[in-house]
Amino acid sequence: xxxxxxxxxxxxxxxxxxxxxxxxxxxxxxxxxxxxxxxxxxxxxxxxxxxxxxxxxxxxxxxxxxxxxxxxxxxxxxxxxxxxxxxxxxxxxxxxxxxxxxxxxxxxxxxxxxxxxxxxxxxxxxxxxxxxxxxxxxxxxxxxxxxxxxxxxxxxxxxxxxxxxxxxxxxxxxxxxxxxxxxxxxxxxxxxxxxxxxxxxxxxxxxxxxxxxxxxxxxxxxxxxxxxxxxxxxxxxxxxxxxxxxxxxxxxxxxxxxxxxxxxxxxxxxxxxxxxxxxxxxxxxxxxxxxxxxxxxxxxxxxxxxxxxxxxxxxxxxxxxxxxxxxxxxxxxxxxxxxxxxxxxxxxxxxxxxxxxxxxxxxxxxx
Numbered sequence: 001x002x003x004x005x006x007x008x009x010x011x012x013x014x015x016x017x018x019x020x021x022x023x024x025x026x027x028x029x030x031x032x033x034x035x036x037x038x039x040x041x042x043x044x045x046x047x048x049x050x051x052x053x054x055x056x057x058x059x060x061x062x063x064x065x066x067x068x069x070x071x072x073x074x075x076x077x078x079x080x081x082x083x084x085x086x087x088x089x090x091x092x093x094x095x096x097x098x099x100x101x102x103x104x105x106x107x108x109x110x111x112x113x114x115x116x117x118x119x120x121x122x123x124x125x126x127x128x129x130x131x132x133x134x135x136x137x138x139x140x141x142x143x144x145x146x147x148x149x150x151x152x153x154x155x156x157x158x159x160x161x162x163x164x165x166x167x168x169x170x171x172x173x174x175x176x177x178x179x180x181x182x183x184x185x186x187x188x189x190x191x192x193x194x195x196x197x198x199x200x201x202x203x204x205x206x207x208x209x210x211x212x213x214x215x216x217x218x219x220x221x222x223x224x225x226x227x228x229x230x231x232x233x234x235x236x237x238x239x240x241x242x243x244x245x246x247x248x249x250x251x252x253x254x255x256x257x258x259x260x261x262x263x264x265x266x267x268x269x270x271x272x273x274x275x276x277x278x279x280x281x282x283x284x285x286x287x288x289x290x291x292x293x294x295x296x297x298x299x300x301x302x303x304x305x306x307x308x309x310x311x312x313x314x315x316x317x318x319x320x321x322x323x324x325x326x327x328x329x330x331x332x333x334x335x336x337x338x339x340x341x342x343x344x345x346x347x348x349x350x351x352x353x354x355x356x357x358x359x360x361x362x363x364x365x366x367x
Contacts, residue, residue: 031364038085045359048061048063048107048341060354062083082107082124085097128142190228197212198247204224241263244262285300286302287353289344291346297345298316299314302315
């Protein structure tokens with residue numbers, strides 16, 4: 001009798017999950033994948049980050065350029081490999097920002113803050129860099145490893161992180177509670193990052209950095225001037241625990257949304273970093289974006305597995321956690337997505353999407 005009741009209950013759970021997945025409405029949309037105008041002999045590589053400013057100018061952080069590994073007597077120095085391009089409202093190239101910058105090694109994300117400053121997250125240098133509107137460096141968080149092992153063979157995974165074997169050393173310690181070990185994934189207090197993945201700000205201008213693409217599984221908080229405040233999180237599947245943090249956004253009420261990819265969920269925290277809720281049934285969240293306006297919407301990409309063309313859709317979600325709709329699928333044609341690592345959504349119906357696999361940026365209009 002008990003076994004029969006158990007089987008009935010299990011069947012009901014599976015049926016409910018299936019119904020939930022099927023009941024998500026499809027959103028009609030158009031896309032333009034051919035709107036950027038680059039200078040001659042300039043190409044995009046894997047597009048890790050896209051962001052617009054208040055004037056509609058677009059910034060694209062891409063894994064392209066000439067990566068160089070210089071062999072020293074006792075260590076290998078790695079530099080180059082990523083570029084930050086600025087385009088006007090029509091997609092015409094304006095300029096390159098941070099050309100030759102020390103910390104631009106392996107693009108992970110780009111964001112624009114409310115003052116139109118441009119923030120670059122680089123998982124190769126373990127640094128987060130703030131540029132002003134003219135492209136001048138204003139702030140650097142993190143320290144570039146003094147020694148980076150270089151993989152002997154070719155091959156960078158499309159999963160968005162650093163290739164195996166190009167792992168930060170020395171300056172990029174992490175994964176434990178400190179140099180002497182400790183809680184797995186808690187990292188080290190301060191800005192000792194190990195493959196940071198995203199950056200966000202609250203209304204007071206405090207800086208939040210997702211330090212979660214490497215062995216760390218934490219969010220680090222800093223003042224607007226870059227002084228360390230606190231850190232929270234560790235590796236695991238419980239509340240306030242993470243497994244590969246791929247995205248981070250903060251809403252108008254300072255609630256914090258974390259793309260906990262390894263646990264297939266988005267965790268939501270209040271401004272005091274206390275767990276509030278989680279959002280599931282949205283696949284493996286990677287890129288996150290919050291629209292502006294009185295009513296905000298959360299967009300989350302269910303990025304396809306590097307070895308398949310399954311999934312790939314983007315979800316539109318209310319801040320109450322309700323999934324309102326979905327659009328797109330994995331593929332290489334226009335209106336299809338090849339591993340979306342970045343979404344810009346200043347308005348809820350006009351998005352810019354950056355793709356790692358397809359080396360491109362698409363403008364998406366929801367109908």
